[in-house]
Amino acid sequence: MLGTKRVHQDWPGLIEAYRRWLPVSSATPVITLREGATPLIPAPCVAERIGKGVRVFLKYDGLNPTGSFKDRGMTMAISKAREAGSEAVICASTGNTSAAAAAYARRGGMRAFVLIPDGYVAQGKLAQALLYGAEVIAIKGNFDKALAIVQEVANQYPITLVNSVNPYRLQGQKTAAFEVIDALGEAPDWLCIPVGNAGNISAYWMGFNEYRQAGRSRRLPRMMGFQAAGSAPLVLGHSVEHPDTIATAIRIGNPVNRDNALRVRSESNGDFMAVTDAEIIEAYKLLGSGEGVFCEPASAASVAGLLKRRDEVPAGATVVCVLTGNGLKDPSTAIEHNDARFHTGLEADTATVARVMGF
Numbered sequence: 001m002l003g004t005k006r007v008h009q010d011w012p013g014l015i016e017a018y019r020r021w022l023p024v025s026s027a028t029p030v031i032t033l034r035e036g037a038t039p040l041i042p043a044p045c046v047a048e049r050i051g052k053g054v055r056v057f058l059k060y061d062g063l064n065p066t067g068s069f070k071d072r073g074m075t076m077a078i079s080k081a082r083e084a085g086s087e088a089v090i091c092a093s094t095g096n097t098s099a100a101a102a103a104y105a106r107r108g109g110m111r112a113f114v115l116i117p118d119g120y121v122a123q124g125k126l127a128q129a130l131l132y133g134a135e136v137i138a139i140k141g142n143f144d145k146a147l148a149i150v151q152e153v154a155n156q157y158p159i160t161l162v163n164s165v166n167p168y169r170l171q172g173q174k175t176a177a178f179e180v181i182d183a184l185g186e187a188p189d190w191l192c193i194p195v196g197n198a199g200n201i202s203a204y205w206m207g208f209n210e211y212r213q214a215g216r217s218r219r220l221p222r223m224m225g226f227q228a229a230g231s232a233p234l235v236l237g238h239s240v241e242h243p244d245t246i247a248t249a250i251r252i253g254n255p256v257n258r259d260n261a262l263r264v265r266s267e268s269n270g271d272f273m274a275v276t277d278a279e280i281i282e283a284y285k286l287l288g289s290g291e292g293v294f295c296e297p298a299s300a301a302s303v304a305g306l307l308k309r310r311d312e313v314p315a316g317a318t319v320v321c322v323l324t325g326n327g328l329k330d331p332s333t334a335i336e337h338n339d340a341r342f343h344t345g346l347e348a349d350t351a352t353v354a355r356v357m358g359f
């Protein structure tokens with residue numbers, strides 16, 4: 001029960017907290033920014049829309065050091081790269097992987113090269129990669145193309161690939177499932193999660209299984225994966241050549257962890273489903289103005305999906321929706337899509353302000 005009992009100051013980062021569950025040894029240099037131990041926040045507004053006494057929680061992984069769950073995988077991948085003597089890492093990224101790779105690589109004294117699809121990375125994420133000191137290479141092509149290139153580069157040159165084909169990434173990411181069980185005392189009935197490359201859904205499933213085998217929980221959740229309608233290869237059953245969605249973090253047409261994802265679906269009696277950009281934005285706004293939680297558009301796909309499948313949620317069930325990234329990553333989407341009243345250009349006097357306030 002580490003996650004619930006420790007105050008934040010004492011949290012050593014997820015490798016130390018879950019060391020016995022991870023492939024590390026005393027020879028592994030632990031590169032950490034004290035990631036993990038993110039809150040599980042009750043979501044009464046979402047729960048109210050489902051009714052039936054259902055409890056909904058948000059696993060807010062946007063509170064990791066670089067603002068997304070990618071830090072969980074990156075602390076492992078970078079520590080293991082350092083252990084192996086690597087001096088540089090490379091990744092393809094829709095933004096969050098590059099931010100995390102850059103931060104952890106630099107902290108570990110390594111160079112970081114990141115390939116991004118030019119023009120399709122949210123501004124905050126690009127800012128992070130630059131500020132953390134990565135070498136950013138923007139290509140005229142989408143994520144899938146960028147991934148193919150970095151895989152070739154990593155095969156031909158002495159550089160470590162830190163995309164989620166790197167098995168240490170999933171090892172680190174599985175700790176989120178441990179934290180969910182540590183906080184709830186049991187696995188949820190449903191886990192709702194956005195799916196891009198399907199690394200995270202695979203990692204959660206691994207974590208839930210390991211904890212159950214060790215007697216830390218008695219059941220396994222149904223794994224409900226949600227993709228954006230314009231980039232839903234797992235729903236369609238085939239790759240999507242030109243993926244398109246406002247949720248850029250899951251704008252992926254050819255998921256590298258496809259086989260894992262299909263296995264998770266069948267083993268957990270789960271499902272994949274597409275949610276439209278309009279449904280994603282509605283959930284995004286509900287989370288912000290109803291729950292006070294600001295996540296990325298991609299993250300809101302988990303809640304959009306839950307609401308879409310509300311009729312199937314069993315009465316009294318406990319549901320966890322994974323909020324994969326922080327809303328501050330992508331301020332332009334928030335400024336464009338909100339229901340706020342924003343009064344601008346007013347004279348600086350009390351009477352004017354009171355009048356627009358409705359007094």
Ligand SMILES: *Cc1c(COP(=O)(O)O)cnc(C)c1O
Pocket residue numbers: 068069070096097164194195196197198199200201249250296298299324325326
């Ligand atoms: C990477 C990412 C995803 C998708 O995770 P996969 O492991 O690729 O399925 C979802 N949301 C955000 C915010 C991400 O950064």
